[in-house]
Amino acid sequence: MARVYNFSAGPSMLPESVLKKAALEMLDYQNSGQSVMEMSHRSKIFETIIQSCEALLREVMEIPDNYKVLFLQGGASSQFAMVPLNLMTGSGKADFVITGQWANKAYQEAARYGQANIVASSKDKTFSYIPKLDKSEFTPDADYFHICLNNTIYGTRFTELPDTGDIPLVADISSCILSEPIDVSKFGLLYAGAQKNVAPAGLTIVIIRDDLIGKARDITPTMFNYKTYSEHNSMYNTPPCYQIYICKLVLEWIRDEIGGLKKMKEINEKKAKILYDYLDSSALFRGTVEKEYRSLMNVPFVTGSEDLDAEFVKQAAERGFVNLKGHRTVGGMRASIYNAMPVEGVEKLVEFMREFEEKHS
């Protein structure tokens, strides 16, 4: 059977060469006589995998030495609680920019642990833009300032980071991690669920500045304390071993086959441009987001008719372009074009959209 072009927002495509390598190594990983799924996480051979995974992430993302890389479980959603439990412990205040559903969930969860303040929101226009921020609205003694860097559901992204001064900037980068270079030093903490751009679901990556570790509240569960992971090199308990192994393969793919994050960004910009240029020229389809905030990863669009949207999604799936249905809160379509989506997949999608447009105008 031919592989489909999967435009799902997550879990999403993995690079074909990574899948092939994993398949080759499935029954016998490097003469160990077993798969990575089966081996002890305390074995030398797995230790090498997790260590090289971290080293590769540091290399590819250019993570400064004063940051720890932690491998966790629980998804980005667990970070909505873990961040406040660990960081909201000075003044007990934190600031939030509400740019969509994930940002709002982070805010709501933090509000259970302290004083969570909304600095700005784009809810008035269904999160179709990133609100302008007024520094005078920032809480001067906040423990942190939280943003969602790329809004998976609505298809917007921050193109400029808020200037929070000494207040640690915390960002959910679940749907844009590894899609382009990020200046890690501008952040106190970055977190991401792996299933969009990195690995299968089940791995969560946290990149945290040293000095932010060790401030958790007393009641923080051991497994929700960053210190636990930092002190045990993410091996306090059994880590998501296979996901970490795939993460390592994906990082090797980015470094060796793509040529690093600058190249990755070029490819992602090329893909996004193909789709946005067509949307801007189409008489049938249109993008739903203000141009300057358009995401490189998630591209929502509509025809203006719900029936036609449904017909498009159905016909697209028959042609091998799957999971194009928009999020249930937005409707229409959304094409998620993460790192592993080949340029050719976007070109062929646009070709099909043109065909569909001709038949329906």
Ligand SMILES: *Cc1c(COP(=O)(O)O)cnc(C)c1O
């Ligand atoms: C997918 C996603 C989440 C939720 O991730 P889980 O790993 O399922 O908890 C949170 N934030 C963003 C930006 C996402 O894209």
